[in-house]
Amino acid sequence: MAVETISLTHTYAVGTAFEFTAIKGVTFKTLAHEFIGIIGHTGSGKSTLIQHLNKLLTPTSGSVIVNGFDLSDKKMPMKEIVKRVGIVFQYPEYQLFEETVYKDIAFGPTNLGFSKSETDFLVREAMDFVSLDFEKLKDESPFDLSGGQKRRVAIAGVLAMKPQILVLDEPASGLDPVGREGILRSIRRMNKEIGISIFLVSHNMDDVAEYCDRVMVFSKGELLLFESPNEVFAHADLLESIGLEVPQAKKVLLMLKERGFSVDASFYTCDEAVAEIARCLRQAKPC
Amino acid sequence: MKTMIRLEAASFSYDEADSSKTALDDINLEFCEGEFIGIAGHNGSGKSTLAKLLNGLLLPTKGDVTVLGMNTKNENEIKEIRRNVGMVFQNPDNQMIATIVEEDVAFGPENLGKPPYEIRDTVDESLALVGMAEYKDKRPSQLSGGQKQRIAIAGVLAMKPKCIIFDESTAMLDPQGRKELLDTMHRLNAEEGVTIIHITHYMEELITASRIIALNEGKVAFDKTPRDAFSDLSALSPLNLAAPEVVQIADGLKIAGFPIEGTALSCEELVEAIWQLKQSL
Amino acid sequence: MNDITVGQYYPVDSPMHRLDPRTKLKGVFLYVMGLFFVNNLYGYGIAFILLCVCVACSKVPISYVLRSLKPILMVIVFTSIINLVWTQGNVVWQMGFIKITDSGISLAANMAARLVLIITGSSLLTLTTTTVALTDGIEMLLRKVPLLSKVSHEIGMMMSIALSFIPTLTEELDRIVKAQKSRGADFESGNIAARAKAMIPILVPLFVSAIQRASELAMAMESRCYTGGTNRTRMKELKYRPADHLSMTCLVAALAACYFTKALV
Numbered sequence: 001m002a003v004e005t006i007s008l009t010h011t012y013a014v015g016t017a018f019e020f021t022a023i024k025g026v027t028f029k030t031l032a033h034e035f036i037g038i039i040g041h042t043g044s045g046k047s048t049l050i051q052h053l054n055k056l057l058t059p060t061s062g063s064v065i066v067n068g069f070d071l072s073d074k075k076m077p078m079k080e081i082v083k084r085v086g087i088v089f090q091y092p093e094y095q096l097f098e099e100t101v102y103k104d105i106a107f108g109p110t111n112l113g114f115s116k117s118e119t120d121f122l123v124r125e126a127m128d129f130v131s132l133d134f135e136k137l138k139d140e141s142p143f144d145l146s147g148g149q150k151r152r153v154a155i156a157g158v159l160a161m162k163p164q165i166l167v168l169d170e171p172a173s174g175l176d177p178v179g180r181e182g183i184l185r186s187i188r189r190m191n192k193e194i195g196i197s198i199f200l201v202s203h204n205m206d207d208v209a210e211y212c213d214r215v216m217v218f219s220k221g222e223l224l225l226f227e228s229p230n231e232v233f234a235h236a237d238l239l240e241s242i243g244l245e246v247p248q249a250k251k252v253l254l255m256l257k258e259r260g261f262s263v264d265a266s267f268y269t270c271d272e273a274v275a276e277i278a279r280c281l282r283q284a285k286p287c
Numbered sequence: 288m289k290t291m292i293r294l295e296a297a298s299f300s301y302d303e304a305d306s307s308k309t310a311l312d313d314i315n316l317e318f319c320e321g322e323f324i325g326i327a328g329h330n331g332s333g334k335s336t337l338a339k340l341l342n343g344l345l346l347p348t349k350g351d352v353t354v355l356g357m358n359t360k361n362e363n364e365i366k367e368i369r370r371n372v373g374m375v376f377q378n379p380d381n382q383m384i385a386t387i388v389e390e391d392v393a394f395g396p397e398n399l400g401k402p403p404y405e406i407r408d409t410v411d412e413s414l415a416l417v418g419m420a421e422y423k424d425k426r427p428s429q430l431s432g433g434q435k436q437r438i439a440i441a442g443v444l445a446m447k448p449k450c451i452i453f454d455e456s457t458a459m460l461d462p463q464g465r466k467e468l469l470d471t472m473h474r475l476n477a478e479e480g481v482t483i484i485h486i487t488h489y490m491e492e493l494i495t496a497s498r499i500i501a502l503n504e505g506k507v508a509f510d511k512t513p514r515d516a517f518s519d520l521s522a523l524s525p526l527n528l529a530a531p532e533v534v535q536i537a538d539g540l541k542i543a544g545f546p547i548e549g550t551a552l553s554c555e556e557l558v559e560a561i562w563q564l565k566q567s568l
Numbered sequence: 569m570n571d572i573t574v575g576q577y578y579p580v581d582s583p584m585h586r587l588d589p590r591t592k593l594k595g596v597f598l599y600v601m602g603l604f605f606v607n608n609l610y611g612y613g614i615a616f617i618l619l620c621v622c623v624a625c626s627k628v629p630i631s632y633v634l635r636s637l638k639p640i641l642m643v644i645v646f647t648s649i650i651n652l653v654w655t656q657g658n659v660v661w662q663m664g665f666i667k668i669t670d671s672g673i674s675l676a677a678n679m680a681a682r683l684v685l686i687i688t689g690s691s692l693l694t695l696t697t698t699t700v701a702l703t704d705g706i707e708m709l710l711r712k713v714p715l716l717s718k719v720s721h722e723i724g725m726m727m728s729i730a731l732s733f734i735p736t737l738t739e740e741l742d743r744i745v746k747a748q749k750s751r752g753a754d755f756e757s758g759n760i761a762a763r764a765k766a767m768i769p770i771l772v773p774l775f776v777s778a779i780q781r782a783s784e785l786a787m788a789m790e791s792r793c794y795t796g797g798t799n800r801t802r803m804k805e806l807k808y809r810p811a812d813h814l815s816m817t818c819l820v821a822a823l824a825a826c827y828f829t830k831a832l833v
Contacts (some may be wrong), residue, residue, distance in 0.1 A: 061362060079752055082749070082751070083752070084746070087750040089746065094747075094777055095744055095769075097768065097776075107769065108751040155752060173459070174459060178529075203461045206532060243463050248533055252418075252554050255554055261565070270532055275543075277547060281561075281564065321727040339787075344787055345793055378781075379785060381780075384789060387698065393802075394794070397800055397802055397803060398792060399793055400801050401801060515717050538648040
C-alpha cells in the first residue's frame with residue numbers, strides 16, 4: 001500500500017509556552033510493498049511522523065494519504081485506518097495485558113470484528129511469522145515469557161490484524177544480536193512473502209543498510225534525504241553532522257579509497273565490503 | 288594490582304530446588320583496581336545476576352563474593368560495600384529518586400550521613416565530573432536519556448566509590464547518548480582511576496576494555512583481552528554474540544585467502560592492515 | 569502538560585519563594601482556618617489585602633495566580649446559586665417559586681469569598697514552593713505531630729517518589745493508550761460497563777509497569793546505601809530565618825485583626 005504526505009507539519013501545544021513544532025513540511029511518496037527505513041537522532045521527529053500514519057496524531061497542516069485515502073477525511077473511522085496501518089511502538093511488550101498469549105494476540109483481530117475462526121487463523125499465522133510455537137505457547141501467560149519472546153508476542157498482536165502497512169519503532173532495541181537478527185528477519189519475511197509495506201524506525205545504521213529499500217533521514221523535524229541506502233550513505237559528512245554514523249563497512253571502504261585504494265566505495269554491507277576489498281587485493285596480486 | 292572484587296565458587300539460583308533456575312554456576316573471578324572490564328553475554332546468560340552479586344543486591348546461594356576484603360554476606364559491612372561499588376542501571380527513568388537533579392545526586396551522601404556542607408561540595412564536584420554542572424536545577428524529565436544516565440553516574444560518584452558497575456546502562460540509549468556515556472566511563476577510568484565494570488551485549492563497546500569476560504548459561508565462557516577474544520570468531524557465535532563489523536570484515540578477508548595481520552579493532556587499524564597486506568603482495 | 573501546570577511551581581526568586589516551606593505551610597493552614605471565623609466585609613477586606621501583599625511579594629504574575637481558580641470556578645458558581653435560592657430568611661426578590669433572601673445573599677457571598685481566598689492562598693503555596701521543599705517541609709512538621717513522628721520520614725519519602733514518578737507514568741499511560749488504540753481498542757463508545765471493560769487493556773499494563781519500575785527503583789535506592797531515615801542527613805537543611813519569624817508574626821496579627829472586626833458589626 002502506498003503512503004503519501006504533503007507538506008505535513010505538526011506542532012504540539014499550540015498557543016502555549018510549550019509550543020513546539022516537531023515536524024515541518026514533510027513531503028514524500030512511498031510505493032506499495034516497499035521496505036522503508038527512517039533514521040534520525042532522538043527528537044528529530046521520527047515518532048511524531050509515524051503517529052500520523054494511523055491518525056493517532058492529526059496534522060497541524062498538510063495531509064497524509066494512505067492508499068489514495070486522505071486520513072483527515074472525517075468519514076474514515078479509526079477502525080478502518082488501524083486495519084490498514086499497524087504500528088508497533090518501542091518496547092511493545094509493555095502493551096501486553098491478557099492472561100494468555102493467544103488472547104493477547106487475538107485482541108486486535110477481535111476489535112476489528114474478525115470471526116472466531118478467522119481470528120484463530122490469524123493468530124496462528126502471526127505467531128508463525130515471528131517464530132513462536134503456537135501449541136507450546138498459546139496458553140502461557142505473556143508475563144512469564146522471556147524479554148525476547150514478549151517482544152515477539154507484541155509484534156504478533158499487531159501483525160494478526162493483517163495490516164498492509166506495518167510501522168515498527170526500534171523493534172529490536174534492547175535485544176541481543178541474535179534476538180535482534182531474528183526479529184529483523186521476520187520483518188523481512190513479512191515484506192517479501194506477504195508484501196506488507198514496512199516502515200522501520202531505527203538508530204542502527206547497519207540494520208538500515210542491510211534491510212531497507214529506501215531510507216528517510218530526519219533532522220530537527222525536516223526530511224533531509226529520501227533515497228536508497230547506497231545514495232544516503234554517500235552523504236557521509238551530512239550524516240555525521242547531524243549526529244548519525246555511516247555503517248562501519250562503508251566507513252572502511254571510504255577510508256581505503258582516501259588512501260588511494262581503487263575500491264568502489266558505493267557498497268555498505270559487510271559481505272559486499274569483503275568481496276570488494278578482496279577483488280581489489282586480487283587485482284593487486286601479481287599472478 | 289590490588290583486588291577490588293573477588294568471586295569464589297559463587298553460584299546463584301532463583302530457586303534452589305529447581306536446577307533450571309540456576310542463573311550463575313560456580314563463578315571464580317577477580318577484578319582488580321583500575322581495570323576496565325567488559326562483561327558480555329546474550330539475554331539470559333546471567334550477566335545481570337552477576338552484576339547484582341557484586342554489590343550485595345543479591346547474595347550468592349553458594350560460594351562467596353568479597354569486595355575489598357569484605358564479604359557481601361556480612362550485613363554490618365554492606366553499606367561500606369555499596370559505597371565502594373556503585374551501580375548504574377539500565378532504565379534511566381527508574382533510578383531517579385528526587386525531582387531535582389542536584390537533590391538526586393545528593394541522595395547517596397545523605398544516606399551516608401555526611402554533613403550538609405560536605406554533601407554540597409561532593410554534589411557539585413560529581414556533577415562537574417560528568418559534565419552536567421549546568422543542569423543541577425533541572426528536573427530529570429527535561430533531560431535526554433544519555434544525560435539522565437550521566438546524572439545517575441554523578442549520584443554514584445557522590446559516594447566516592449572505587450568501582451562503578453554499569454548494568455546494561457547503554458541498552459536504552461540512542462547512538463549519541465551511548466557515545467556520551469562511554470566517553471564518561473573511559474574518562475573516569477583513565478583520569479579518576481575508577482574501576483569500571485561494563486555489562487553489555489554490544490561488543491563494539493568493549494574493544495577498548497582491558498579484558499572481556501563472556502558469560503553463557505551462567506558460566507564464564509572466556510576471559511580474554513579484546514584482541515584475543517576477537518581473533519577467533521568461531522568462539523563467539525555459540526555464545527550468541529556478534530563481533531564488531533570491523534572484525535567481521537577482517538575475518539571475511541582471511542577466509543577469502545587474504546591473511547590480515549593481527550586483529551584489527553578499529554576502522555583505522557583495519558585500513559592500515561589492508562594497506563600493509565597490499566604492499567606485501 | 570497543559571492542565572497540570574496550573575498551580576505548579578513558578579520559578580522566580582522572590583521573598584515569598586525564599587521563605588521556609590514550613591512557614592508557608594503553617595501560614596496557609598492558619599489562613600484557611602482563620603477564614604472560617606470571618607463573617608463580615610471588613611474581615612474579608614483585611615484577608616484580601618493580606619493575600620494581595622503575599623502575591624505582590626511572590627513576583628508571580630496575577631494572571632498566573634488567578635488561573636488556579638479556573639478549575640473550581642464552576643464549583644463556586646454552583647454553590648453560590650444553591651446558597652442563594654435555598655436559604656430561608658427575609659425575601660428580598662421573588663420570581664415564581666424562586667425566592668432570594670437576605671441571609672441567602674450573605675451566605676452565598678461568604679462562601680464565595682472564602683473559597684476564592686482559600687484556593688488562591690493555597691495555590692500561592694505551590695506556586696512559590698518546589699515539590700522538594702514542600703515534601704521536606706511536611707516531613708519536618710510531621711515530626712512534631714505525636715502519632716506521626718515515627719513515620720514522618722517514610723511519608724516524606726513516599727510523597728517525593730510519587731511526585732517524581734508522575735511525569736514518567738503520564739508518559740507511559742499515553743504510550744499504552746496509543747498502542748491499544750492502534751490495536752483497534754475503542755474507549756469512546758458503548759455504555760458505562762463497556763467503557764469500564766475497555767480500560768482493562770490500559771490499566772493492566774500500567775500496573776505491571778508501575779510495579780516493575782517500583783522494584784527497579786527500590787534496587788537503585790538500596791545500591792545507593794539507603795537504609796531508611798535513621799542516620800540520614802540532608803544537603804539542604806531547613807532553617808528558620810528572621811524573615812520567617814517576621815512574616816509569621818505579621819500573619820497572626822492580620823488574622824487577629826480579621827477576627828476582631830466582628831466587634832465592628
